[in-house]
Amino acid sequence: MRTFGVEEEFLIVDPSNGSPLPLAADLLRLQDPGEPADLSTHPALAVELHQEQLEVITHPHSTLSGLSAEILSGRAYADSLARKVGARIAALATSPLAVTPHSTSNPRYDALLEKFAVVAREQLTCGCHIHVSVDSDEEGVAILDRIRSWLPPLMALSSNSPFWDGADSGYASFRTQAWNRWSSAGPTEIFGSAQAYHQRVADLAATGVVNNPDFDARLSARHPTVEIRVSDVCLDPRDTVLIAALVRGLVETAAREWKSGQAADTVSAIILRQGAWLASRWGIQGELLHPLTHKPESARNVIAALHNHVRDALVEAGDAAYVEESLQRIFADGTGARLQRQAYARHGRLADVVSDAVVVTHQEPAIYEPLTQADLSLLVPNPVV
Template identity: 80%
Template sequence: MRTFGVEEEFLIVDPVSGSPLPLAAGLMRLPPDGQAVHPSAHPVLAVELHQEQLEVITHPHSSLAGLAAEILAGRAFADSLARKVGARIAALATSPLAVAAHPTRNERYDALLEKYALTAREQLTCGTHVHVSVGSDEEGVAVLDRIRSWLAPLIALSSNSPFWNGTDSGYDSFRTQAWNRWSTAGPTEVFGSARAYHTLVADLSNTGVVINPDFDARLSTRHPTVEIRVADVCLDARDTVLIAALVRALVETAAREWAAGQAPDMVPATILRQGAWRASRWGMHGELLHPTTHKPDTARHVISALYDHVRDALDEAGDAAYVEESLQRILSNGTGASRQRQAYERNGRLADIVTHAISLTHQELAEYLPWGNNSSRRTQKPPAQGAI
């Protein structure tokens, strides 16, 4: 069973005005409340590019239930620190209110801000990064080559950033648009080998522009993992768990294809970028690019194709029932982008979006853990083929 872990980035916000607050460095220095941490998890916190953000990092897990528990514990732990100074943590991929962000001062971030100027100063965006273990760089690059076409649906499923600079952007994931201003952001061409991957990374570094490539998916420089970076931070923690399950299944499926000698889809990265743009613009409400035909198709058909593609891996991990139910829920109820717009439409107040987001970020643990204490879902019969 491949291990996997999640990094979630959150906004630190004023619970009344909804404005982001530059408090990350101070929160990192606060003593934790022992009661705030789930007994089976010890969340790790980190600062990000701006002081209005806080990152929560899980440990590696082999079970979806264990990962879900730590995701929730991490959200609760970060929020418990924010509460000490009158703030809250909100799972919003962009701030609904206009904000002049305050940079985190260290050597790495100072270099980013100096080089990328306004792009870096405006990059107050929060994503979900999923790490999945691989056996070697060669296997990792083979995985990167074979998951490229399947990443755009993850943008649609996680879309949670419709507002930007105080207005509705018209996009379900405007974070994707803002993120793609980095020079190496977006999909990549097929690499073909670990050597080719590392050569490209070195060549990019030698241009003097790139500090660390921001590919949609890449080899981690610190862990024996591939890192998939396309998702918004999810308003609903259940959606974070869903994205993690799908990513692990994509990695496992791709590794099996490579081991069986199946060649990757050679579709150009320029076409994949159009798929990401569609997912960013309309989320689950419009047509997406189908991952095998690369032509527009309904979101339901695309998500069904994704589910069927990774079905065997989900079954073997015991995750199929949870994923199927979660996909049905999103298809019926929408994503975080939908909920943000609904919160705004009630009274036309941007602050209401943030208040609503705070409550959804921190719903009760029992509401989210469908496995119970005995992981009963692992023994359930998987849903029928084509159930989505």
């Protein structure tokens, strides 16, 4: 069974007015000191480019139930720290209210801000990255080549950023639009081999613009995983679990295709970019590009095709029932983008969109409960970062 882990980025918000607060460094200082990271009874926390956001990183898991439990406890743990300084954690991929972010000062981020200027200064966006284990770089690159067309539906299912700079952007995932301003962001062409992949990364580094490319999906630089990076952070934690299950199913399906000799679809990256734009614009409320034909079809049909594509892998992993139920729920209730817009329609204030988001972010666990020793025995060593 392939292991998988999740990185979720969250906004730190003022519960009284919904404004993002630059408190990430303060929250990290509030963690329990003296506990080795690899023995921690809660997910790891990390700062990001701006102090208004916090990243929560799970351990790798082999079961969906184990991953789900840590996603819930990670949100609750981060929120328990935020509460100590009068803040809350909200799973919003962009801030509904206008904000001027405060950058995190370290050599890496200072260099990014100097080089990318306004793109970096405005990049207060929160994503959800899924890591799935692979046996080798060769297998990993073969998987990257075979999942490219299936990533926009994941973007649509996770869409959770309709507001930008204090107004409705018109997009379901405006985070995607903001993120794609980075020079190496977006879909890639076929690599064909691990050697070609690493050469492409080296060639990009040689330009002097980027060191670690922001591809939609890539090999992790630090772990034996592929990292899928197209999703907004999901408002509802159940949606995060769904995305993780679908990603693991995609990775396993792609690996089997490679091992059986099935060639990768050679559709160009520019066509894939159009599919990503449709997913960003409409989420699951409009048309998406079908991953097999690259022609527009209803989101429901495209998501059904994704579901069918990974069905065997889901069944074998024991994830099929959860995915079936979750997809039905999302098409009935909507993604985070729809829930945010409904909150604004009810209240008429963006501050109340944030307040409602805090409730949904933490709707499952009432209080943080550290993982028990029994829970820890099920974890795979070395947290995904």
